[in-house]
Amino acid sequence: MSEIRIAVNSPAVPGYNAIDAVGIGMEAIPGNFSSYAWSGGGTGQTKSVTAPGTYTLTVTNAQGCIATATATVLAAVNTAPVVTAAGATSICAGDSVVLRSSLTNGITWSTGATTPSITVRAAGNYSVTYNTGSCGTLTSNTVSVTINNLPTVNITGLLAICLGSQSQLNAGAGYSSYLWSTGATSQTISISTEGAYSVTVTNASGCKASASVTATYAVLAAPTITGNLSFCPGSATTLDAGANYSSYRWSNGATSRTISVSTAGTYTVTVTNAAGCTASASVEVTEFTKPLPIISGIAGFCAGSSTTLSVAGTYSSYLWSSGATTAAAIFNTAGVKLVTVTDNNGCTGTATVNVQLFPNPAPVISGTLSFCGGTSTTLNAGTGYRSYAWSTGATTQTITVNTVGTYT
DSSP states (O other), X not given: OOEXXXXXXXXXXXXXXXXXXXXXXXXXXXXXXXXXXXXXXXXXXXXXXXXXXXXXXXXXOTTOOEEEEEEEEEEOOOSOOOEEESSOSEEXXXXXXXXXXXXXXXXXXXXXXXXXXXXXXSOEEEOEEEEEETTEEEEOOOEEEEEEOOOOOOOBSOOEEETTOOEEEEOOSOOSEEEETTSOOSSEEEEOSOEEEEEEEEOTTSOEEEEEXXXXXXXXXOOOOBSOSEEOTTOOEEEEOOSSOXXXXXXXXXXXXXXXXXXXXXXXXXXXXXXXXXXXXXXXXEEOOOOOOOEESOSEEETTOOEEEEEOSOOSEEEEXXXXXXXXXXXXXXXXXXXXXXOTTSOEEEEEEEEEEEOOOOOOOBSOSOOOTTOOEEEEOOSSOSOOOOTTSOOSSEEEEOSOSOOO
């Protein structure tokens, strides 16, 4: 026997009765000795003690041989264990805190653990119970552990960076601190180069969370301007810069997707997409030459006849005021005649001519209408005519006749 625990009355442990004394002696093999001598006094085989300490027994047998044994009496624990935390007891989700007991043996945690310390990752109240043995149990103070939620961070902003421009990334409001991978400590940062960007935010509870994004360069292809790049005089053409742009600016000041132009020249458009990137394109617009038809033919006709008018050159279509759609048209009425021609470019031109109704000639035959036998006379139809046709078959202005008759 080397150690004995005894309980001592103490007001610190109400409700438990400590023993007043404990008897100690040789327990293994009781012997018969001729004498006993206890430290602190006593000559009996047993000794009652009321205080903790080390007690020594010296015995002498009948032969006068002497032997010694010691026993240590310990005071029973009467002070409850104390639980302390090795760090803050308000922790972030995913973190832990170590709780330690001031007593290391004979303890049971509220979690069921029996180790001197426990690692806590869940919210709750934690304590230790110490079993004193015959004197009952002692319960420690309670340590409350709380779990704080991690912040949720989301980086917003345009991740397509236009060459030569900037984009702003925003980690969101409501955090106590920010730390970007660039070293910035503000809520927002401006970036002008592609790459990965991350931010770590801390909330009011001291909990941290991170997020990252990757920015890339955005190259906006030049727009394609569509539409007829030539137009007829007096008309216009529409130019279209294409869809899916956030803004347009033409060289003529227009800010719409399409423009109508009626003047030849160079037209440039600058487009901007949602990321703020710009690109430009230009086209050259020309004006077609207006067709100038020329009407040929006799601009008049004799009563009872007609005249044929025609247009020189080749066109894709013709339209006369008479409704005719050929290159030549026949007219038997006087008045202004109009022709509209269309060339291969779709341009139109017009020409007019005033057609007259010519009066029929009224010739007067002059000359001697009688002659002597054996002689002749000359008949004259008059001047100013293009042709003559006598009933005799002659085609001259005058004829000589030597027979009597009617001459036309």
